[in-house]
Amino acid sequence: MMRFLVTGATGRVGGRAARRLIDEGHQVAAVVRRADAELPAGARPVVADLDDPDTLMVLPEVDGTFLVFPSVQADASAAAVVGALAERSPQIAYLSAAGAQDADPEGWGIMASHARLEKLITESGVRSTLLRASGFAANTLGWAPQIRADGTVRWPYGSARRALIHEDDLAAVGVRELIDHGDGSAEGVVHHLTGPQQLSQREYAAVIGEVIGRPVTYHELSVAEAMAELFGGLPADFARSILTGQAAWVDHPEPVTSTVGTLLGRPARTFAEWVADHRADFGTR
Numbered sequence: 277m278m279r280f281l282v283t284g285a286t287g288r289v290g291g292r293a294a295r296r297l298i299d300e301g302h303q304v305a306a307v308v309r310r311a312d313a314e315l316p317a318g319a320r321p322v323v324a325d326l327d328d329p330d331t332l333m334v335l336p337e338v339d340g341t342f343l344v345f346p347s348v349q350a351d352a353s354a355a356a357v358v359g360a361l362a363e364r365s366p367q368i369a370y371l372s373a374a375g376a377q378d379a380d381p382e383g384w385g386i387m388a389s390h391a392r393l394e395k396l397i398t399e400s401g402v403r404s405t406l407l408r409a410s411g412f413a414a415n416t417l418g419w420a421p422q423i424r425a426d427g428t429v430r431w432p433y434g435s436a437r438r439a440l441i442h443e444d445d446l447a448a449v450g451v452r453e454l455i456d457h458g459d460g461s462a463e464g465v466v467h468h469l470t471g472p473q474q475l476s477q478r479e480y481a482a483v484i485g486e487v488i489g490r491p492v493t494y495h496e497l498s499v500a501e502a503m504a505e506l507f508g509g510l511p512a513d514f515a516r517s518i519l520t521g522q523a524a525w526v527d528h529p530e531p532v533t534s535t536v537g538t539l540l541g542r543p544a545r546t547f548a549e550w551v552a553d554h555r556a557d558f559g560t561r
């Protein structure tokens with residue numbers, strides 16, 4: 277039995293990683309901000325805040341860490357977090373993003389944040405697994421309130437093509453790497469992980485409709501409509517950076533890789549499979 281630390285275990289990818297490690301018979305300490313946080317059964321809570329270096333001394337010594345980092349929000353603490361982990365853990369599997377390789381670690385924004393974390397981890401001396409993920413299938417949960425209400429998706433850039441990935445496939449790859457490299461002695465690796473298909477946002481909406489058994493209509497918003505309807509509560513610069521990212525996938529679709537299948541020995545899960553796993557979020561008849 278090995279001991280692991282998991283951050284983000286109340287969230288999507290970290291929660292799946294903790295579940296998988298426990299199911300494989302390992303001990304999991306989960307970093308949580310609140311002692312009463314809801315965790316996968318069997319995970320031991322360790323109360324710390326990744327944005328407050330003074331809280332990190334409670335982190336235990338482990339055989340490996342699955343790190344989900346609050347990108348951008350906690351950037352000021354990134355060096356302290358990686359330093360604390362490197363003292364206690366011979367290896368780190370880090371949930372990064374496809375695109376981090378092109379970002380400036382000193383820059384601003386989500387990709388720069390991932391690039392900075394990647395640099396800190398690879399320079400820390402621990403064995404690193406960098407999980408560069410494509411868009412999450414779970415991003416489409418942002419459509420769920422509209423779909424439940426009237427069966428529409430009001431969103432811009434319907435022809436933007438993405439290779440959305442199931443959160444559990446990301447967790448599975450990270451967990452495999454951590455379990456297989458417990459002593460941290462092997463070379464670090466970088467994995468570009470995507471879903472198995474490249475579909476347009478319009479097609480993703482249609483797949484949701486097929487799986488939940490109710491048609492879903494895609495209503496394309498202009499940029500001005502999206503800024504007002506969808507991102508009104510966000511800082512304008514941040515909202516524009518999201519829209520610029522979406523626009524880019526119209527002419528430069530997210531590529532598909534076969535890495536998940538190669539590493540796990542089974543195909544990456546399709547978007548239809550992901551919807552079936554999250555059917556209740558979209559409302560069923």
Ligand SMILES: NC(=O)c1ccc[n+]([C@@H]2O[C@H](COP(=O)([O-])OP(=O)(O)OC[C@H]3O[C@@H](n4cnc5c(N)ncnc54)[C@H](OP(=O)(O)O)[C@@H]3O)[C@@H](O)[C@H]2O)c1
Pocket residue numbers: 283284285286287288289290307308309310313324325326327344345346347350371372373374386409410411412415
């Ligand atoms: N969405 C995408 O398409 C995409 C693609 C590639 C990479 N990513 C990256 O994936 C990561 C998010 O993964 P996810 O979707 O699995 O996360 P998520 O479901 O949004 O959950 C976030 C987790 O981080 C924890 N957290 C937030 N701030 C914290 C802090 N200060 N200290 C300790 N824990 C903290 C939350 O805990 P609480 O319960 O305390 O809130 C929660 O467990 C981000 O780094 C993002 O950039 C996303």
